[in-house]
Amino acid sequence: MQTSEEDVRRLLTAIGDDPFRPGLIETPARVVKANAEIFAHTGETTFTDYKLFEVATDTDMVVVADIPFYSMCEHHLLPFFGTVTVAYQPKQQVIGLSKIPRLVDWAARRPSVQEGLTTLIADELSRIVSAEGVAVHISARHMCMEMRGINRPGTTTTTQVTRGIFKTDAMLRQEFQQQVH
Incomplete structure:
Protein backbone atom coordinates (compact mmCIF):
# COMPACT_ATOMS: atom_id res chain seq x y z
CA MET A 1 0.00 0.00 0.00
CA PHE A 39 11.45 3.21 -0.39
CA ALA A 40 12.16 1.76 -3.84
CA HIS A 41 12.93 -1.74 -2.59
CA THR A 42 11.02 -4.31 -4.55
CA GLY A 43 10.07 -6.47 -1.61
CA GLU A 44 12.67 -9.01 -2.70
CA THR A 45 14.12 -10.84 0.27
CA THR A 46 17.40 -11.51 -1.54
CA PHE A 47 19.63 -9.35 -3.73
CA THR A 48 19.64 -10.64 -7.31
CA ASP A 49 21.31 -7.89 -9.37
CA TYR A 50 24.87 -9.24 -9.54
CA LYS A 51 27.39 -11.07 -11.69
CA LEU A 52 30.08 -13.42 -10.38
CA PHE A 53 33.48 -14.00 -11.97
CA GLU A 54 35.83 -16.93 -11.49
CA VAL A 55 39.19 -16.18 -9.83
CA ALA A 56 42.13 -17.89 -11.50
CA THR A 57 44.58 -17.42 -8.62
CA ASP A 58 44.44 -16.77 -4.91
CA THR A 59 42.92 -13.37 -4.34
CA ASP A 60 43.50 -11.45 -1.15
CA MET A 61 40.91 -9.28 0.53
CA VAL A 62 38.65 -7.21 -1.73
CA VAL A 63 37.57 -3.87 -0.20
CA VAL A 64 35.08 -1.32 -1.49
CA ALA A 65 35.30 1.68 0.84
CA ASP A 66 33.26 4.79 1.61
CA ILE A 67 30.09 3.85 -0.27
CA PRO A 68 27.60 6.64 0.48
CA PHE A 69 24.11 5.56 1.52
CA TYR A 70 20.80 6.99 2.75
CA SER A 71 18.18 5.03 4.64
CA MET A 72 15.20 5.57 6.92
CA CYS A 73 15.02 4.67 10.59
CA GLU A 74 12.29 2.10 11.12
CA HIS A 75 11.45 3.61 14.52
CA HIS A 76 10.76 7.22 13.43
CA LEU A 77 10.85 7.19 9.60
CA LEU A 78 13.58 9.81 9.75
CA PRO A 79 16.73 9.59 7.62
CA PHE A 80 20.06 8.16 8.60
CA PHE A 81 22.99 8.41 6.24
CA GLY A 82 26.71 7.87 5.99
CA THR A 83 29.19 5.48 4.43
CA VAL A 84 29.60 1.73 4.17
CA THR A 85 32.89 -0.13 3.77
CA VAL A 86 32.63 -3.74 2.62
CA ALA A 87 35.37 -6.34 2.46
CA TYR A 88 35.48 -10.01 1.62
CA GLN A 89 38.04 -12.76 1.27
CA PRO A 90 37.07 -14.60 -1.95
CA LYS A 91 37.25 -18.36 -2.45
CA GLN A 92 36.78 -19.09 -6.16
CA GLN A 93 34.56 -16.22 -7.23
CA VAL A 94 34.39 -12.44 -7.00
CA ILE A 95 31.37 -10.20 -7.48
CA GLY A 96 31.45 -7.36 -10.00
CA LEU A 97 32.69 -4.33 -8.06
CA SER A 98 29.80 -2.08 -9.11
CA LYS A 99 27.38 -4.59 -7.61
CA ILE A 100 28.58 -3.95 -4.06
CA PRO A 101 27.27 -0.34 -4.01
CA ARG A 102 24.08 -1.67 -5.64
CA LEU A 103 23.78 -4.21 -2.83
CA VAL A 104 24.13 -1.36 -0.31
CA ASP A 105 21.43 0.66 -2.14
CA TRP A 106 19.13 -2.39 -2.28
CA ALA A 107 19.51 -2.98 1.45
CA ALA A 108 19.12 0.71 2.39
CA ARG A 109 15.86 1.31 0.48
CA ARG A 110 13.64 0.00 3.25
CA PRO A 111 13.00 1.15 6.79
CA SER A 112 15.59 -0.40 9.10
CA VAL A 113 17.95 0.18 11.98
CA GLN A 114 21.65 0.58 11.30
CA GLU A 115 22.50 -2.69 13.05
CA GLY A 116 20.03 -4.55 10.83
CA LEU A 117 21.31 -2.84 7.68
CA THR A 118 24.89 -3.85 8.52
CA THR A 119 23.85 -7.46 9.09
CA LEU A 120 21.71 -7.60 5.93
CA ILE A 121 24.60 -6.42 3.74
CA ALA A 122 27.02 -8.90 5.34
CA ASP A 123 24.60 -11.81 5.08
CA GLU A 124 23.69 -11.13 1.45
CA LEU A 125 27.32 -10.74 0.37
CA SER A 126 28.22 -13.95 2.23
CA ARG A 127 25.38 -15.79 0.48
CA ILE A 128 26.28 -14.46 -2.96
CA VAL A 129 30.05 -14.97 -3.06
CA SER A 130 30.46 -17.91 -0.65
CA ALA A 131 33.52 -16.06 0.63
CA GLU A 132 35.92 -17.24 3.31
CA GLY A 133 34.90 -14.14 5.21
CA VAL A 134 32.98 -10.88 4.98
CA ALA A 135 33.25 -7.63 6.94
CA VAL A 136 30.91 -4.64 6.80
CA HIS A 137 31.40 -1.34 8.61
CA ILE A 138 28.83 1.47 8.61
CA SER A 139 29.34 4.98 9.95
CA ALA A 140 26.18 7.09 9.98
CA ARG A 141 24.38 10.13 11.31
CA HIS A 142 20.79 9.66 12.49
CA MET A 143 18.25 12.46 12.20
CA CYS A 144 16.20 10.78 14.95
CA MET A 145 19.10 11.69 17.29
CA GLU A 146 19.88 15.07 15.74
CA MET A 147 16.43 16.59 15.11
CA ARG A 148 14.53 15.18 18.09
CA GLY A 149 15.07 13.23 21.27
CA ILE A 150 18.60 13.88 22.50
CA ASN A 151 19.20 16.66 19.89
CA ARG A 152 22.89 15.98 19.30
CA PRO A 153 23.87 17.23 15.81
CA GLY A 154 26.90 15.56 14.25
CA THR A 155 26.80 12.42 16.40
CA THR A 156 28.10 9.42 14.47
CA THR A 157 27.12 5.80 15.08
CA THR A 158 29.31 2.96 13.84
CA THR A 159 28.35 -0.67 13.42
CA GLN A 160 30.39 -3.58 12.19
CA VAL A 161 29.63 -7.17 11.29
CA THR A 162 32.27 -9.81 10.60
CA ARG A 163 31.72 -13.28 9.23
CA GLY A 164 34.04 -16.23 8.70
CA ILE A 165 37.76 -15.54 8.61
CA PHE A 166 37.28 -11.87 9.57
CA LYS A 167 35.87 -13.04 12.88
CA THR A 168 38.70 -15.51 13.60
CA ASP A 169 41.79 -13.89 12.02
CA ALA A 170 42.79 -10.85 14.11
CA MET A 171 45.37 -9.66 11.57
CA LEU A 172 42.88 -9.72 8.70
CA ARG A 173 40.32 -7.91 10.86
CA GLN A 174 42.97 -5.30 11.73
CA GLU A 175 43.84 -4.89 8.03
CA PHE A 176 40.13 -4.27 7.38
CA GLN A 177 39.99 -1.71 10.20
CA GLN A 178 42.90 0.16 8.58
CA GLN A 179 40.88 0.37 5.36
CA VAL A 180 37.95 1.87 7.31
CA HIS A 181 39.93 4.59 9.10
Missing part, protein backbone atom coordinates in the same frame (compact mmCIF):
# COMPACT_ATOMS: atom_id res chain seq x y z
CA GLN A 2 1.46 3.32 -1.05
CA THR A 3 1.08 6.62 0.74
CA SER A 4 -1.62 8.66 -0.94
CA GLU A 5 -1.82 12.39 -1.32
CA GLU A 6 -4.84 12.33 1.01
CA ASP A 7 -2.71 10.58 3.68
CA VAL A 8 -0.18 13.42 3.45
CA ARG A 9 -2.92 16.04 3.70
CA ARG A 10 -4.23 14.31 6.86
CA LEU A 11 -0.69 14.34 8.32
CA LEU A 12 -0.30 18.05 7.56
CA THR A 13 -3.65 18.72 9.25
CA ALA A 14 -2.66 16.55 12.25
CA ILE A 15 0.51 18.61 12.82
CA GLY A 16 -1.56 21.79 12.80
CA ASP A 17 -0.97 23.08 9.31
CA ASP A 18 -3.30 23.84 6.42
CA PRO A 19 -2.61 21.47 3.51
CA PHE A 20 -4.33 23.93 1.17
CA ARG A 21 -2.19 26.98 1.94
CA PRO A 22 -0.10 28.12 -1.07
CA GLY A 23 3.24 26.63 0.06
CA LEU A 24 1.74 23.20 0.73
CA ILE A 25 -0.70 22.67 -2.13
CA GLU A 26 1.74 20.57 -4.19
CA THR A 27 3.45 19.00 -1.16
CA PRO A 28 1.27 15.85 -0.98
CA ALA A 29 2.17 14.90 -4.58
CA ARG A 30 5.85 15.60 -3.90
CA VAL A 31 5.83 13.46 -0.73
CA VAL A 32 4.18 10.54 -2.54
CA LYS A 33 6.78 10.77 -5.32
CA ALA A 34 9.67 11.08 -2.83
CA ASN A 35 8.46 8.08 -0.83
CA ALA A 36 8.25 5.98 -3.97
CA GLU A 37 11.90 6.78 -4.64
CA ILE A 38 13.19 6.53 -1.05
